[in-house]
Amino acid sequence: MLLKQVLVAALLSLSSVTAFPNPNNLHDVEARDVEDNLVARGGNHHDCGSYASWNDGKNCCVCKDNGKNYDSKTKSCNCPSGLTWNGHQCVHDCGKDATWQYGNCVCNNKGETYNPKTKTCSCPLGQYWNGKNCQVDCGKDASYDYKQKKCICKKQGEIYNSNSKTCSCPPGTVWNGYACVVDCGKEAHYDKWQKKCVCNNKGEVYNSGSKTCSCPGGQYWNGKKCVCPYGKVWNGKQCVEDCGKEAHFDYNQKKCVCNKNGEIFNSAKKTCSCPDGQFWNGKQCVCPYGKVWNGKQCVPDCGKEAHFDYNQKKCVCNNKGEIYNSAKKTCSCPDGQFWNGKQCVCPYGQVFNGKQCVPDCGKEATFDYKQRKCVCKNHGEIYDSKTKTCSCPDSQVWNGKQCVCPYGKVWNGKQCVEDCGKEAHFDYNQKKCVCNKNGEIFDSKTKNCKCPDGQYWNGKQCACPYGQIFNGKQCVPDCGKEATFDYNQRKCVCKNKGEVFDSKTKTCSCPDGQYWNGKQCVCPYGKIWNGKQCVEDCGKDAHFDYNQKKCVCNKNGEIYDSKAKTCKCPDSQYWDGSKCSCPYGTVWDGKHCNQDCGKDAHFDSNQKKCVCNKQGEVYNDKSKTCSCPYGQYWDGSKCACPYGKVWDGKQCVPNCGKDASYDSKQNKCVCKNIGQVFDSKSLTCSCPSGTSWNGYACVPDCGKDAHYDSNQKCCVCNNKGQSYDSKSKTCSCPGNQYWDGNKCACPYGSTWDSSKKTCKLNYP
Secondary structure: HHHHEEEEHHHHHHHOOOOOOOOHHHHHHHHHHHHHHHHHHHHHHHOOOOOEEEEEOOOEEEEEOOEEEEOOOOOOOOOOEEEEEOOOOOOEOOOOEEEOOOOOEOOOOOOEEEEEOOEEEEOOOOOOOOOEEEOOOOOOOOEEEEEEEEEOOOOOOOOEOOOOOEEEEOEEEEEOOEEEEEEOOOOOEEEOOOOOEEEOOOOEEEOOOEEEOOOOOOOOOOOOOOOOOOEEEEEEEEEOOOOOOOOOOOOOOOEEEEEOOEEEEEEOOOEEOOOOOOOOHHHHHHHOOEEEEOOOOOOOOOOEEEEOOOOOOOOOOOOOEEEEEEEEEEEEEEOOOOEEEEEEEOOOOEEOOOOEEEEOOOEEEEEEEEOOOOEOOOOEEEEEEOOOOEEOOOEEOOOOOOOEOOEEEOOOOEEEEOOOOOOEEEEOOEEEEEOOOEEEEEEEEOEEEEEEOEEEOOEEEEEOOEEEOOOOOOOEOOOOOOEEEEOOEEEEEEEEEEEEOOOOOOOOOOOOOOOOOOEEEEOOOOEEEEEOEEOOOOOOOEEEEEOEEEEOOOOOOEEEEOOOOEEEEEOOOOEEOOOOOOOOEEEOOOOOEOOOOOEEEEEOOOOOOEOOOOOOOOOEEOEEEEEEEOOOOEEEOEOOOOOOOEEEOOOOOEOOOEEEEEEOOOEEEEOEEEEEEEEEOOEEEOOOOOOOEOOOEEOOOOOOOOEEOOOOOEEEEEOOOEEEEEOEEEOOOOOEEOOOOOOEOOOOOEEEOOOEEEEEEEOO
């Protein structure tokens, strides 16, 4: 009872105002109030259409329905995009299957998922609605287990297939009515104890691939069990030949092999015994002492390096050419030879003569132990160690008995030479008869010798009179070793071309500055002989200047190229017949020919035009002069506009600062941002009083709590549901509501009454 009195008192205090407006229908109330006031004053001066009314406080049309936005173009009211009208307010359009709760569309059926595109609800993929909730669709053969969170087959042992939503036994098993067991086919059954398929017929082997049974390799079913064909026995793996007690069947050799090592199997008797000549020593078949088994019979033991030869009846070495040592039972090559991997051989260049290795002398010679060299079989022939052949000495021939010289020649101990008589001998180098006395001349007809004309025999040699020498023909003046006497010039001439003869020393040398290159006198590299001395080689177009000590072009003004040794006019100039000149209309700047720009300008190679020497001046092509652009003047360092003006690229205009530019048509400074006003004192732009720049235009200043809406053309609160006060430029919740952080809300224990536009106390 006391609680009721407290609640009633609170409600009365809250209801001191005639009615609390619904925050969601605030615009509706304000619009209607404004409309009533306008009607009371005699009419509405603002046409807002049927769905809105003029609000003096906001200075704009406000929709009658709470939450709707006013469209000034169509004079209509609509909910914001994505919202719909439910008869009372704008709410999110969630479709028929869902409702808007806590800032999201929530499906009416618990567990369903909302699709914002189709605005419908459905169970998650693979689930269906059973009338109460979403349940996983497991098909007929299975049911959903919530603990395991998966579909479980109704028949124990079966595996669930999520794709087909069916259950079946694991691969290789079948359902026998109680459980999944291994599928063994018709001829076998599954044995639980052995945990494998067992054939129905005893002894048969199960084939898991074909799921059939058959007798093991080689056996057949006789109606009772698996047996081997006649004459064969089962060894545990397959049917093999019956080898008797003393032998067994070998799989690799595919024949009966005796149990005792070395014994031979007798297929007729199915018995084993040692080969002829061998006996059983308790472990294996062996030959008598001193003999070994060679695969056929017992033979003398020749060791590992030899074998017994039946034909020779003795031990023969395995390696060809080796000699057998019966005491050691080993083999080795004869003295001097070695084993090359195939046979015994002598060292390279030697042969075996039956006793030892000697040098290989070929077929035409034999090795002489005393001389320690190869000696030809034919007397007089000479041995050639490279070809290992014999032949007569150079120019001799074999006459059947010995080597002899051809007719008219004699052997001098080295070769056959001409018969020169007693006073001369044959000279190998000159290949002719040379007199024994130095200087005498040989007469081939008489085969006699005498001094040349003009010379005499002095007891030692033929000599010319004093002061003369023999030149090969006659006695001439002595010019030394480096020169010869020239009959035409009647003087000594140097043998080397270009050298100069010194009569005192009787020697020759190159002129000063030159040197002998092996063929003639030449100047050092890069120099030539001018008739007096060696100078720089300047080519045809230039000459060496002694004063400047460099190559100078023959034509005045040309430039010398030291690499090509040629001359040409500087770049862009040409030879006019007397000097290097620039083409008409151009001048030489010291490096190349450029356009003649007059005194006030120079040619700029980068811009390829005449550029004024003074910064900012403009060049006149006709007069070839420079001056400041129209309206500017030269201030001593640059072209400048009069005080208070700036250059806009074409002319001097008033200085409008950074925020504005000069408009020549309006003849004033115009702000770059539309709507802003220019201040000529500060040279800046700003929005008119009561407005501010929003980044795009000047709009009414709505304060911190609101912003200007260009569509509604009025200030709109940032927090939805709050009311805007144009005087204080602030926003607040209507009536006695408060802002809970997300929206305007009634105090605890009360709700909004849309009809009375106030918070209504909730009675218990």
